[in-house]
Amino acid sequence: xxxxxxxxxxxxxxxxxxxxxxxxxxxxxxxxxxxxxxxxxxxxxxxxxxxxxxxxxxxxxxxxxxxxxxxxxxxxxxxxxxxxxxxxxxxxxxxxxxxxxxxxxxxxxxxxxx
Amino acid sequence: xxxxxxxxxxxxxxxxxxxxxxxxxxxxxxxxxxxxxxxxxxxxxxxxxxxxxxxxxxxxxxxxxxxxxxxxxxxxxxxxxxxxxxxxxxxxxxxxxxxxxxxxxxxxx
Numbered sequence: 408x409x410x411x412x413x414x415x416x417x418x419x420x421x422x423x424x425x426x427x428x429x430x431x432x433x434x435x436x437x438x439x440x441x442x443x444x445x446x447x448x449x450x451x452x453x454x455x456x457x458x459x460x461x462x463x464x465x466x467x468x469x470x471x472x473x474x475x476x477x478x479x480x481x482x483x484x485x486x487x488x489x490x491x492x493x494x495x496x497x498x499x500x501x502x503x504x505x506x507x508x509x510x511x512x513x514x515x516x517x518x519x520x521x
Numbered sequence: 522x523x524x525x526x527x528x529x530x531x532x533x534x535x536x537x538x539x540x541x542x543x544x545x546x547x548x549x550x551x552x553x554x555x556x557x558x559x560x561x562x563x564x565x566x567x568x569x570x571x572x573x574x575x576x577x578x579x580x581x582x583x584x585x586x587x588x589x590x591x592x593x594x595x596x597x598x599x600x601x602x603x604x605x606x607x608x609x610x611x612x613x614x615x616x617x618x619x620x621x622x623x624x625x626x627x628x629x630x
Binding site: 500510 | 554565569607609618621
């Protein structure tokens with residue numbers, strides 16, 4: 408069974424440029440999460456989807472970040488414009504449901520903003 | 522005070538040693554997760570448990586709900602076990618995971 412797929416694995420951009428990350432969750436998983444992880448810290452939730460609905464985006468900086476999961480399967484996270492402080496690893500995870508189920512993580516996208 | 526505390530923060534041991542990483546939490550939980558993150562790698566879920574004990578290969582996880590404490594043990598440790606081990610808890614029916622700061626484990630050959 409394929410795990411959570413993310414692309415790209417690495418991205419280097421200049422500040423003020425846009426960037427997008429893609430995630431394909433495990434087949435059949437209804438819940439999809441986007442996390443941000445800074446070096447040496449635990450992941451911080453940005454947004455959670457139940458199917459195509461964003462049920463918690465309270466931690467998403469909406470002035471520059473946006474996300475979508477149009478058909479309730481794969482998802483895209485976008486930053487526009489990127490700032491130096493956005494350099495981090497962006498992790499996508501999925502679970503069967505959102506009720507304390509085991510979350511399966513993708514390899515992450517490492518973003519460096521210059 | 523963090524709701525999930527791990528100890529130690531860093532641990533260096535010799536190959537073959539028995540490893541214990543501890544996790545204490547201060548909230549009511551529905552489940553506790555142990556996860557592993559290799560340098561530059563993604564996060565892998567090791568265990569999810571709400572009571573008792575689970576074993577997978579050389580890894581053992583235990584939880585004491587009354588004491589709000591869990592331990593992750595690694596028997597016959599190996600350099601490939603070197604990683605950050607993270608404890609995280611789920612609250613009730615809430616999806617959200619509260620993460621510990623992680624324990625960086627280095628196993629020397």
